[in-house]
Amino acid sequence: MDFTRREALAIGGAAALSFVLPLRANAAVDDLIAEFTGGADIGDSGVELTAPEIAENGNTVPIEVSAPGASAIMVLAAGNPTPPVATFNFGPLAASQTASTRIRLAGTQDVIAIAKLEDGSFARSAKTVKVTIGGCGG
């Protein structure tokens, strides 16, 4: 079968992709959390983080955070070159303490949400979001 230069350049499969292995948490993450909490202990209930298990598009990953009664929720993408995504502040008149947005992920990593709850304590939730090449289905 003839093969042309044009075909040789038509990159298929995964060749055009640049995703690498799961990204380790950026060292600054612990510092950022400590700064947010003032070093206080962090519980694991009180904040919910909704994110896909596997991102359909790592450039725009929908996430939602919710923490009833919280005054602030910080969201970090632990493996991004710049981990801070957003800190949502809720005033006393806020009807609900829920926020959703889309974030960009450099690769497979943990997304972390830390909430400052009504009683001043802190809660943490994290979810691994996989950024994958994909390509084979059943």
Add this chain to the structure above:
Amino acid sequence: MISRRDFLQVSMAASALVGASGFGNWSRLAAQQALTQEQLLQFDTFGNVSLIHVTDIHAQLKPIYFREPSMNIGVGANKGVVPHVTGAEFRRLYGIDDGSPSHYALSSGDFSALAREYGRVGGLDRVATVVNAIRADRPDALLLDGGDTWHGSYTCYHTEGQDMVNAMNGLKPDAMTFHWEFTLGSDRVAEIVKGLRFAALGQNIFDAEWDEPAELFPPYKFFERGGVKIAVIGQAFPYMPIANPGWMFPEYSFGIRDENMQAMVDEVRAQGAELVVCLSHNGFDVDKKMAGVVKGIDVILSGHTHDALPEPVLVGDTIIVASGSNGKFVSRVDLNVQNGRMMGFRHKLIPIFSDVIEPDAEMTALIDEQRAPYEAELKEVIGQTDSLLYRRGNFDGSWDNLICDALLSEREAEIALSPGVRWGPSLIPGQDITREDIWNVTSMTYGEAYRSEMSGEMLKIVLEDVADNIFNPDPYYQQGGDMVRTGGLGYRIDISKPQGERISDMTLLKTGEPIDPGRNYVIAGWASVNEGTEGPKIWDVVEAHIAKLGTVTVSDNDSVTVVGA
């Protein structure tokens, strides 16, 4: 007072008895002589509701051979448990005699010989006979199609799914959910769905732009059957835009969305649902995990991973039913629902032995009508096979070895990659290979066979990535399917390691040299999810290769060493 749990346990035993009467009790010769339609359909109608489940038909309208896998490794909590039990071990687990019809239908081993004895399986006209017989017992039985219906054959490709839509209309399902259907492109899917005579369900089919439920696909539908208010919730394949080309259906977003599933279960319960059925294309392990996370689902009809199980698997109070693929099985599930609770069930996985089950004449005519315009092309003999050609297996199947050989030789590549899909019937030694047979294992809307260069480093990243999509210990991170098949490349894989550490000893088989991370290799493959992929169609590549060979002999592929399983 017997608790609900006890009831389920008791009826689980009852179900096993039905399974036993349906499976494994016939001696080999007796079976050949005496296996009757009546026996296959025998079922003591139970309770007040019947569900009929078909799934992953992959456009197989006619009887075929289909060999089940001999390797299907489970990881994490699913290691060594069904459906990750194969061959003789599977038969021991369910008390199935070697050489029995159930051996042939449900497990690998001695396949070619048993295929000659028991003949082909499937055929939608035989499925129609079974469905009609169940409806004769229970006229208001619900027929539910788990999806992967409008994909996988020559006629399906050329009619853009219309042959399957027409044939399924003849079967009159009540609802379906989706996966490969979306690879027809979102416009075509919308066109078909708008005219569909049954519900198109998917609680996890969302509008990509607004991340809101997509209007075209309701999350659930209510049915009143046997005086019972039944809610059927759809669950489409969660990872469509990742495992298949997302650019073909950019309007949609999927995902498991188990929190929304819980919300839907709560919603239908609040509206008075007495029985909640999830029609799922998650894949078996994902369904098992979801059954533990989401409370209140009575029955999950599981599809995608093509597992055929003679008994349901129980997770808490949820039963999970797996009904195989390629039209080879129909599941019947009878339920006793009282006062809004599922009090018991009786189940039978009915293998469609095509020589035993009488075809339904009306459906035969309908199928023939779909095929008539293409009959000459379908029947054309391209070559013969001396070997058993099959697809299922975690790392290779002889069909894929042949496809990889075709890519290496026709595309003059050093390494070939072939996707680890699980659809595609088998051929037994001595059979002709027709054009239809080639299309049955290659047909898709993105079948371009690309040729490009890839560095050794990138090749490893690809293998690691695909391996993690299959062997990640958390089922929610698995996409179903099998490992990408390789031609011209050997490697060692340690299943137990994390991503990035599983693959080692990559070797270019042609020279025996280790793969050099820094060197570029000429790679040929097909089924790229990338837009704009160019190359000849894979079925043309394979046809050219087989035509040159005349008679195909495929040797075992021992180029992958598997450890840690």
